[in-house]
Amino acid sequence: MKTDQTIFLIATARGAANDYLKQELKNYGLSGLAPTHGSIIFELLKREQMTMKELSVAIRRDKSTLTALIAKLESLNYVERFSSPEDNRISLVRLTEQGKELREPFLKISQGLVGTGLKEISVLERRLLNRLLKKIIANFEE
Amino acid sequence: MKTDQTIFLIATARGAANDYLKQELKNYGLSGLAPTHGSIIFELLKREQMTMKELSVAIRRDKSTLTALIAKLESLNYVERFSSPEDNRISLVRLTEQGKELREPFLKISQGLVGTGLKEISVLERRLLNRLLKKIIANFEE
DNA sequence: TGACAATAGTTTGATATCAAACTATAATTA
DNA sequence: TAATTATAGTTTGATATCAAACTATTGTCA
Numbered sequence: 220m221k222t223d224q225t226i227f228l229i230a231t232a233r234g235a236a237n238d239y240l241k242q243e244l245k246n247y248g249l250s251g252l253a254p255t256h257g258s259i260i261f262e263l264l265k266r267e268q269m270t271m272k273e274l275s276v277a278i279r280r281d282k283s284t285l286t287a288l289i290a291k292l293e294s295l296n297y298v299e300r301f302s303s304p305e306d307n308r309i310s311l312v313r314l315t316e317q318g319k320e321l322r323e324p325f326l327k328i329s330q331g332l333v334g335t336g337l338k339e340i341s342v343l344e345r346r347l348l349n350r351l352l353k354k355i356i357a358n359f360e361e
Numbered sequence: 362m363k364t365d366q367t368i369f370l371i372a373t374a375r376g377a378a379n380d381y382l383k384q385e386l387k388n389y390g391l392s393g394l395a396p397t398h399g400s401i402i403f404e405l406l407k408r409e410q411m412t413m414k415e416l417s418v419a420i421r422r423d424k425s426t427l428t429a430l431i432a433k434l435e436s437l438n439y440v441e442r443f444s445s446p447e448d449n450r451i452s453l454v455r456l457t458e459q460g461k462e463l464r465e466p467f468l469k470i471s472q473g474l475v476g477t478g479l480k481e482i483s484v485l486e487r488r489l490l491n492r493l494l495k496k497i498i499a500n501f502e503e
Numbered sequence: 504t505g506a507c508a509a510t511a512g513t514t515t516g517a518t519a520t521c522a523a524a525c526t527a528t529a530a531t532t533a
Numbered sequence: 534t535a536a537t538t539a540t541a542g543t544t545t546g547a548t549a550t551c552a553a554a555c556t557a558t559t560g561t562c563a
Contacts (some may be wrong), residue, residue: 223475225487226378228494233375234421235501236368241551253519271542279376281521286543288519308528308541333365338500340493345367348493351486352370358480359377383521395549413512423551428513430549450511450558509560520549530539 229355236336243331247324255280256292260314260321261329263298268313270303297321371497378478385470391463397422398434402456402463403471405440410455412445439463 240254249257258278262269269277275285289312292298297318303309314321337345382396391399400420404411411419417427431454434440439460445451456463479487 223471225490225494226474226478228491228498229371229378230375231421232494232497232501233372235498236371239501255519272540279373280519282542283522283544284520291518306529306541310542329365332368335503336368336497336500340496344493347489348367349370351482351490352367352374354482355374355478356370356377358478359374359381361477397549414510422549424512425514425552426550433548448511448559452512504563506563507561509558511558512556514555515553517552518550521547523545525544526542528539528541530537532537533535 225355229352232336236332239332239335240328243328247328249321249324251295255284255288257325257328259288259292259312260297260318260325263312263314263318264322264325268311270309270311272309274312292318367497371494374478378474381474381477382470385473389466389470391466393437397426397430399467399470401430401434402439402460402467405454405456405460406464406467410453412451412453414451416454434460 237254240257244250244252244254244257255278259274262274262277266273271282271285271289274289275282278285280288289298289300293300296315298312299315300310300312303311340348379396382399386392386394386396386399397420401416404416404419408415413424413427413431416431417424420427422430431440431442435442438457440454441457442452442454445453482490
C-alpha cells in the first residue's frame with residue numbers, strides 16, 4: 220500500500236532540510252560547521268549551559284560523537300567547557316562571547332529553514348504534522 | 362511559534378527510524394549492513410537493475426558514497442556490477458542469487474518498520490502526512 | 504570531423520558517526 | 534566503610550559520507 224512510504228518520505232525530507240542547512244551555513248561564512256554543530260549552538264542559545272549528556276540527548280547523537288563535536292566547537296572558540304562544582308564527572312558547556320555572536324545569523328538561518336520548508340503549509344497543517352510526527356517518534360521509542 | 366519545530370521533529374523521527382532499522386538488521390543477522398545498504402537492496406528488489414546514478418538519486422546519497430556502498434555489497438556477494446552495452450560510462454547493478462534471498466527478511470523488516478512507526482495512525486492521517494511531507498520536500502528542492 | 508562540453512563513475516582526503524572498551528567519579532548497599 | 538554498581542565522558546577503531554579533483558566515455562556544434 221501507498222501509505223507505507225511515509226517513513227521514506229520522512230527520511231527524504233530530513234535529507235533535503237539537511238542539504239539546505241549545509242548550504243546556508245556556507246552562505247553565512249560558517250563553513251567548517253556541519254548542521255549538527257548548528258544544533259548544538261542552537262541548544263546553547265536556549266539553555267545557557269548544558270552537560271554533554273544533555274546535549275547528546277537533545278541532538279540525538281552518541282556521547283562519543285558529542286566529545287568530537289564539542290572539541291571542534293571549542294577549537295573554533297565558539298564554546299567552552301568547565302566541570303561541574305557539585306559533580307566532577309559532569310562537564311558543562313556554554314557559549315563563548317564569540318559563540319554568542321552566532322545568535323543573529325542562526326536566527327536568520329532558522330527562519331529561512333522554516334520559511335522555506337514549510338512554505339504554503341498552514342498553521343493547522345503544521346500542528347497536525349507535529350502531532351503525527353510526535354506519535355511516530357513515540358512509537359519508535361517504545 | 363511552536364509550529365516551527367516541525368523540521369526538528371522530522372529529523373528526530375528519521376533518527377528514530379534509523380535506529381530501529383539498525384537494530385533490526387542486527388536482529389536478522391545482517392550485521393555489517395547499515396540502513397543505507399538496506400535502501401539499496403530494497404531498490405534493487407523493486408527494479409531488477411539500476412545504474413549507479415539512479416541508485417544515487419533514489420537513496421539520496423552522493424555518487425562517490427554509492428561507489429563505496431556498492432563495493433561493500435559486492436564484497437559481501439549481495440550485488441554484482443556490469444557495464445551497459447550501449448554506454449560504456451554506465452555501470453549497472455543487480456542482485457546476485459544470494460542478494461535475492463534477502464527479499465523475505467527485508468519484507469519483514471520493512472513491515473516491522475511501518476507497523477511500528479505508524480502504529481495507531483489511520484490511513485487518512487498517513488495520506489495527509491505523505492502529502493505534507495511531499496510538499497516540504499518540494500519546497501526544499503526549488 | 505575535431506574541439507569542447509556534458510555525463511558517469513572513481514579516487515582521495517577530510518570528517519561525522521557509532522560501538523565498545525576504558526577511566527574517573529559518585530551512589531548504593533551489604 | 535569497603536565493595537559493588539551506576540553514571541559521565543573520553544579514547545580507539547571502523548565506517549558512512551561528502552566535496553573536489555580526476556578519468557573515461559558520449560554528445561554537441563561550429
